[in-house]
Amino acid sequence: MTISQQTDPEVVVSTAGLTRRFGPKTAVDAVDLTITRGEIFGFLGPNGSGKTTLMRMLTGLLIPSEGRARVLGVDLPGKPEPLKQKIGYMTQSFSHYRDLTVTENLDFAARIYGLPRRRRKTRIETLLQRYDLEAQAHQIAGSMSGGQRQKLALAAAVLHEPLLLFLDEPTSAVDPETRRQFWARLFDLVDGGTTIIVSTHFMDEAERCHRIAILETGITRIEGAPPDLMAGLKANVIEVTGDQLRHAKDLLDADPAVLSSAQIGARLRVLVRKDQADPEAHVAALLHDAGPVTCHRTRANLEDVFVAATGGGAARPAEAAA
Amino acid sequence: MISIGRIGAILKKELLQLRRDRMTFGMVIMIPLIQLVLFGYAINTNIRHIPVGLVDQDQSGLSRMLVQMVGTTQVVDFTQTYATPQQAQQALTAAEVRAVLIIPPDLPARLVRIPAIGAAPPPATDMASARPVAQWIVDGSDTMIAAGIKSLRSMPLTELFRQPPNRVVPTFEVALFYNPEQRSAVNIVPGLVGIILTMTMIMFTSAAIVRESERGNMEMLINTPVRPIELMIGKIIPYMVIGLVQVAIILGLGYLLFNVPVNGSLWVLLVVTLLFIGASLSLGLVLSTIATNQLQAMQMTVFILLPSILLSGFMFPFDGMPGPAQAIAQLLPATHFMQMIRGVVLRDAALIDMAGGMLWMAGFMVFGLIVATLRFRKRL
Ligand SMILES: Nc1ncnc2c1ncn2[C@@H]1O[C@H](COP(=O)(O)OP(=O)(O)O)[C@@H](O)[C@H]1O
Numbered sequence: 237m238t239i240s241q242q243t244d245p246e247v248v249v250s251t252a253g254l255t256r257r258f259g260p261k262t263a264v265d266a267v268d269l270t271i272t273r274g275e276i277f278g279f280l281g282p283n284g285s286g287k288t289t290l291m292r293m294l295t296g297l298l299i300p301s302e303g304r305a306r307v308l309g310v311d312l313p314g315k316p317e318p319l320k321q322k323i324g325y326m327t328q329s330f331s332h333y334r335d336l337t338v339t340e341n342l343d344f345a346a347r348i349y350g351l352p353r354r355r356r357k358t359r360i361e362t363l364l365q366r367y368d369l370e371a372q373a374h375q376i377a378g379s380m381s382g383g384q385r386q387k388l389a390l391a392a393a394v395l396h397e398p399l400l401l402f403l404d405e406p407t408s409a410v411d412p413e414t415r416r417q418f419w420a421r422l423f424d425l426v427d428g429g430t431t432i433i434v435s436t437h438f439m440d441e442a443e444r445c446h447r448i449a450i451l452e453t454g455i456t457r458i459e460g461a462p463p464d465l466m467a468g469l470k471a472n473v474i475e476v477t478g479d480q481l482r483h484a485k486d487l488l489d490a491d492p493a494v495l496s497s498a499q500i501g502a503r504l505r506v507l508v509r510k511d512q513a514d515p516e517a518h519v520a521a522l523l524h525d526a527g528p529v530t531c532h533r534t535r536a537n538l539e540d541v542f543v544a545a546t547g548g549g550a551a552r553p554a555e556a557a558a
Numbered sequence: 559m560i561s562i563g564r565i566g567a568i569l570k571k572e573l574l575q576l577r578r579d580r581m582t583f584g585m586v587i588m589i590p591l592i593q594l595v596l597f598g599y600a601i602n603t604n605i606r607h608i609p610v611g612l613v614d615q616d617q618s619g620l621s622r623m624l625v626q627m628v629g630t631t632q633v634v635d636f637t638q639t640y641a642t643p644q645q646a647q648q649a650l651t652a653a654e655v656r657a658v659l660i661i662p663p664d665l666p667a668r669l670v671r672i673p674a675i676g677a678a679p680p681p682a683t684d685m686a687s688a689r690p691v692a693q694w695i696v697d698g699s700d701t702m703i704a705a706g707i708k709s710l711r712s713m714p715l716t717e718l719f720r721q722p723p724n725r726v727v728p729t730f731e732v733a734l735f736y737n738p739e740q741r742s743a744v745n746i747v748p749g750l751v752g753i754i755l756t757m758t759m760i761m762f763t764s765a766a767i768v769r770e771s772e773r774g775n776m777e778m779l780i781n782t783p784v785r786p787i788e789l790m791i792g793k794i795i796p797y798m799v800i801g802l803v804q805v806a807i808i809l810g811l812g813y814l815l816f817n818v819p820v821n822g823s824l825w826v827l828l829v830v831t832l833l834f835i836g837a838s839l840s841l842g843l844v845l846s847t848i849a850t851n852q853l854q855a856m857q858m859t860v861f862i863l864l865p866s867i868l869l870s871g872f873m874f875p876f877d878g879m880p881g882p883a884q885a886i887a888q889l890l891p892a893t894h895f896m897q898m899i900r901g902v903v904l905r906d907a908a909l910i911d912m913a914g915g916m917l918w919m920a921g922f923m924v925f926g927l928i929v930a931t932l933r934f935r936k937r938l
Pocket residue numbers: 258261262263281282283284285286287288289290
């Protein structure tokens with residue numbers, strides 16, 4: 237595999253066979269990616285699927301065991317230093333100084349990235365306002381809530397207006413409302429021309445990305461825009477309601493045409509192979525002994541895509557998130 | 559290109575963190591303060607008041623006078639009396655006393671014949687008259703205490719007989735420069751500057767890089783354009799200032815409490831001290847790039863600190879050490895500093911006299927910085 241679109245200025249990141257091993261364990265396995273300018277690209281995968289390792293390789297923090305990458309025109313493995321000024325990185329766990337205040341942390345970042353004095357002041361003021369941190373401006377970072385720290389980390393990561401922003405599970409510790417606001421800020425950034433690479437194990441978050449790659453044990457299982465992935469799902473989704481759902485699930489899982497089944501509330505969500513004719517009738521027939529049930533076909537969502545791509549119910553991200 | 563701005567960023571951040579770290583901040587002041595007071599008073603190389611026992615087999619007025627005279631030297635304090643030499647020996651084994659004076663029953667007979675009282679010296683071959691007056695049995699395991707007792711070996715006993723002493727002409731005349739009263743503090747206080755700086759400077763910086771990793775800041779830091787050398791310099795500068803504050807505390811208090819003057823020029827003192835602080839800090843940074851956590855950093859600090867105390871000439875004279883020990887000691891910045899600070903503070907030594915040691919310390923500092931910088935990888 238070669239990095240084909242090397243000269244295309246619209247291509248921000250391209251990788252070929254990117255691999256990283258830790259001892260006998262392969263954390264990232266021959267990943268080929270192309271990420272273009274101005275998109276939000278999501279890495280969706282459960283814990284341990286290699287999202288962080290992949291990001292660390294793309295920022296030059298880890299040297300790939302095999303394969304190559306080209307990020308903003310910088311070849312990796314190689315000299316990643318010219319990259320640092322052009323990228324922002326929000327690490328998975330809070331990595332700013334807990335014993336400094338919000339303003340002090342931002343001021344540190346501004347100085348490290350070499351913002352001139354005037355610009356430093358106005359930029360910090362703008363960011364405090366934009367990320368709703370004015371009330372916490374002089375609060376010690378260690379004493380803030382997870383959501384506030386998240387905002388500080390994002391503000392610090394975008395302070396020097398990077399072309400490419402890496403966000404490693406940015407909202408895993410915050411409530412849904414904060415997450416919604418957070419994503420609104422991300423779309424503002426994209427409107428400003430920033431390219432964003434975000435990792436997540438939340439389906440709703442992945443659904444907001446322009447394109448995603450689903451990772452499992454370091455391997456890219458499937459890649460594309462969420463609507464295309466849902467439309468292209470090689471399975472039909474049947475929702476089953478009834479009294480004995482647990483028993484029903486056992487019956488369904490034994491059938492070769494059923495890819496997976498999962499109980500969601502009072503319903504059973506069943507993926508049936510696309511080549512199975514009349515899937516509703518097929519499921520109903522299977523559940524003949526399980527009391528009265530109703531079956532109807534429904535639209536595929538991203539979780540169905542994920543489940544189908546990662547081969548069944550194992551390592552379901554929704555469970556990992558819980 | 560090294561960026562002054564980025565060094566400033568690191569420097570400012572270190573100062574802010576230091577200000578909020580009450581514990582470290584307190585140690586900066588308290589370590590020199592307490593240790594100076596403690597060691598200034600406690601360390602005394604002139605041995606005094608050793609607890610000793612007495613076996614008086616004579617029990618005469620003469621023996622009591624002898625004991626009194628030995629007591630007035632203040633080298634020993636008679637704290638115990640024993641009936642027999644055997645009991646005395648047991649007491650020595652049990653560490654009740656460090657030495658015992660055994661006065662034989664024939665004390666008067668021994669006394670009349672000894673030369674100290676003015677009679678003509680007896681021929682050395684005359685066993686009867688060449689006998690000493692009494693015997694010390696000493697727990698010789700502590701050489702300092704043994705030496706203290708040994709110093710009593712030929713104390714004059716003329717007073718015992720109210721006779722003017724014979725004029726004794728010493729073989730050598732000794733003129734004591736720089737510390738004529740032989741006060742230990744004069745030697746200890748400048749030396750303590752070296753020890754306390756070694757301890758605090760290496761301790762603070764050896765944790766400096768490790769702390770960034772331990773607190774999870776490293777991943778952020780190595781994602782910024784900061785260069786390793788900028789990081790190192792930015793981390794060193796605040797501690798240079800701290801080191802100077804500590805030196806001021808030690809020498810200032812040394813003057814107030816122990817009357818140890820600073821005879822040399824303050825500029826020379828500043829240059830020498832800054833060089834030593836720089837060398838210690840860069841050594842600390844090297845340790846910091848080796849250690850994987852703060853505990854390891856602390857262990858490595860102790861590994862450097864112990865030889866710095868024992869081999870640098872702080873405790874024992876450097877010139878008295880065997881060759882290999884001297885060679886090892888020469889590697890330590892503290893050894894060079896010990897000679898220099900005593901030179902400046904006590905003897906008003908000039909910079910030019912210490913060029914060798916200063917060059918060595920400057921080289922050590924630059925080498926340490928380079929090693930630390932090369933060892934520091936902006937990777938995980
Ligand atoms: N420094 C490391 N040493 C050894 N194994 C590692 C290291 N970093 C990550 N791994 C392993 O690589 C795999 C992928 O980890 P990671 O990239 O952190 O996954 P994710 O971010 O998707 O949760 C995991 O199995 C993890 O144990």
